[in-house]
Amino acid sequence: MYNLQQRANVLFSFAITALGSILAIVAAISSITGYPSITSDIRVDSDTLRVVSRRYGPDYFDYGTPKSHFARLAFDLDADFTPIFNWNTKQVFVTVIAEYETKTHDRNSVVLWDKIISSKEDANLNLRNVPNKYALIDVSRKWSHQQVNLSLHWDVTPYVGLIQGGKTPSNPANIILSPAA
Amino acid sequence: DFEGQGLADQLTHLILISFAVIGFVTGYVSESLLITVGIFSVGIFLAAVVVLPPWPMYNRHPQKWLPSTKATK
Numbered sequence: 679m680y681n682l683q684q685r686a687n688v689l690f691s692f693a694i695t696a697l698g699s700i701l702a703i704v705a706a707i708s709s710i711t712g713y714p715s716i717t718s719d720i721r722v723d724s725d726t727l728r729v730v731s732r733r734y735g736p737d738y739f740d741y742g743t744p745k746s747h748f749a750r751l752a753f754d755l756d757a758d759f760t761p762i763f764n765w766n767t768k769q770v771f772v773t774v775i776a777e778y779e780t781k782t783h784d785r786n787s788v789v790l791w792d793k794i795i796s797s798k799e800d801a802n803l804n805l806r807n808v809p810n811k812y813a814l815i816d817v818s819r820k821w822s823h824q825q826v827n828l829s830l831h832w833d834v835t836p837y838v839g840l841i842q843g844g845k846t847p848s849n850p851a852n853i854i855l856s857p858a859a
Numbered sequence: 860d861f862e863g864q865g866l867a868d869q870l871t872h873l874i875l876i877s878f879a880v881i882g883f884v885t886g887y888v889s890e891s892l893l894i895t896v897g898i899f900s901v902g903i904f905l906a907a908v909v910v911l912p913p914w915p916m917y918n919r920h921p922q923k924w925l926p927s928t929k930a931t932k
Contacts, residue, residue: 680864685910689871693903696879700895703883765890837892 705839708766718757718830718846720774726752726807727853729821735813746819749855752807753790757830759801766836770795772803773831775845776814778824778855788814790828814855821855863917871910878902 731745759770773792780786790810795801816824833843878899886895 682911682913685867685871686907688868689875689903689906689910692871693875693906696875697896697899700879700883700899704892704895765886765892 701838704766705836708764708836708839708842713764713767713834713842713844714761715844716757716759716761716832716846718755720756720828720830721754722751722828722853723754723807726750727855729855735815736811746815747821749814749821750810751790751814751853752809753828755803755805755808755830757803759795759803759832760798762832762834763798763801766839768796768835768837770801771833771835774810775829775831776826777829778826780816780818780822780824783817786816788812790814824855826853826855861922862920867910867917871906874906874909875902878905 727749728751729747729749731747733744733746735746735748753774755774757772759772762770771792771794774790776788776790778786789812791808792811793803795803814826829846831843831845833841835841878901882895882898882902885898886892
């Protein structure tokens with residue numbers, strides 16, 4: 679401590695240590711207490727469901743081999759994410775996922791739509807007639823009367839700590855996907 | 860002087876720890892991590908002002924140097 683450089687060195691290293699321990703405590707608190715679960719409601723109006731046979735998907739993605747079957751639908755979403763925003767929440771990533779079974783595969787999950795919520799003011803979602811952002815398309819490129827269940831998943835990105843997520847139970851949306859006309 | 864060095868060391872620890880605790884509690888209460896980091900940055904700056912420049916309080920017990928002996932030819 680007899681010259682400026684040494685005092686500066688001690689000061690700086692101790693400051694970094696103290697800051698690191700503050701952030702570690704914050705991360706540990708978030709890991710232990712976790713984030714609350716929320717309830718949500720997704721409804722699909724059956725009139726909005728159509729299965730079409732196209733070559734290009736949403737965003738002009740070229741699916742290559744001609745004419746795959748796309749399912750297009752619009753859903754209503756009610757979800758309140760404000761309890762999830764505490765001092766360590768940076769953003770919440772919300773997705774709507776469609777799950778179904780086929781003869782060849784037991785579990786299929788397709789992301790239909792996603793959204794990033796960055797602030798507590800935007801966290802209360804009441805959306806109507808939201809079309810699916812991403813293609814609802816099966817690996818075999820055809821639909822043959824599968825029943826689809828929709829569920830809401832979310833992932834919380836904290837400022838410091840582990841990413842934690844959750845989901846609502848998948849409610850049967852009573853949609854049957856039939857082959858395109 | 861060594862007493863002064865010990866004093867400087869204690870002061871940095873004291874200031875930084877107290878600002879860390881105050882910042883943590885304030886940030887927790889006000890639901891904003893930004894406040895915690897902001898208060899801690901103020902603490903770092905204050906500690907730098909108190910410790911880095913050579914204030915006279917650190918030199919109250921100067922070392923006694925032996926008187927210089929004439930160089931013998």
